[in-house]
Amino acid sequence: MTNHLFSPYEIKGLQLKNRVVMAPMCQYSVTARDGKPNEWHYVHYLSRAIGGAALIIMEMTDVEPDGRITDFDLGIWSDDHIPAFARIIDGVHAHGAKIGIQIAHAGRKAEDAKEPVAPSAIPYPGSRYKMPRALTVDEVNQMVQLYADAARRAVQAGVDMIELHGAHGYLIHQFQSLLPTNAKMRMEKT
Numbered sequence: 001m002t003n004h005l006f007s008p009y010e011i012k013g014l015q016l017k018n019r020v021v022m023a024p025m026c027q028y029s030v031t032a033r034d035g036k037p038n039e040w041h042y043v044h045y046l047s048r049a050i051g052g053a054a055l056i057i058m059e060m061t062d063v064e065p066d067g068r069i070t071d072f073d074l075g076i077w078s079d080d081h082i083p084a085f086a087r088i089i090d091g092v093h094a095h096g097a098k099i100g101i102q103i104a105h106a107g108r109k110a111e112d113a114k115e116p117v118a119p120s121a122i123p124y125p126g127s128r129y130k131m132p133r134a135l136t137v138d139e140v141n142q143m144v145q146l147y148a149d150a151a152r153r154a155v156q157a158g159v160d161m162i163e164l165h166g167a168h169g170y171l172i173h174q175f176q177s178l179l180p181t182n183a184k185m186r187m188e189k190t
């Protein structure tokens with residue numbers, strides 16, 4: 001099963017030096033208030049590159065401030081965010097790893113948003129979740145543009161791949177499923 005773990009792999013032209021991929025993991029770092037990755041994230045990601053992972057996927061990074069699960073999460077909603085991501089990406093590349101980003105919006109699971117948005121005005125189960133406001137059709141179209149802008153900034157920062165977060169009960173998933181979250185996932189914050 002693990003015979004090939006340390007052999008190279010190619011997926012859609014992306015050359016990986018081995019099969020070790022680090023999944024995106026929100027850091028909820030209290031030092032990040034403006035969505036920009038900081039020293040915490042720099043050390044977190046570079047140390048995995050130094051450790052030998054072939055591909056590192058940066059944590060859920062949101063397309064607008066109120067798309068964050070908490071105010072301590074990363075975002076890429078303005079061009080001002082690009083340099084902080086580029087610094088980490090350059091550092092990871094310097095240590096021989098590839099790096100991607102997970103672009104997202106928490107929708108009705110945005111805990112610190114004054115008024116979260118969602119496909120419909122139905123709250124996520126649990127006392128810490130607020131009643132969301134239903135997005136209008138125009139706002140849904142604007143949301144698509146926010147994802148596109150975020151993707152463009154990630155490419156400008158130098159990412160090797162982009163993952164769109166369509167799971168765990170966040171905005172894209174909310175459009176796909178009536179269930180509050182993936183039935184298999186019982187984690188409160190993922």
Ligand SMILES: Cc1cc2nc3c(=O)[nH]c(=O)nc-3n(C[C@H](O)[C@H](O)[C@H](O)COP(=O)(O)O)c2cc1C
Nearest residue numbers: 023024025026027058059060102165167168189190
């Ligand atoms: C602290 C923590 C933060 C996480 N944040 C994210 C995230 O930002 N995006 C995501 O898709 N999954 C997130 N997850 C889920 C993991 O990426 C991964 O899917 C999960 O740990 C299961 O991985 P496994 O199937 O390799 O064991 C998080 C998990 C943990 C433990």
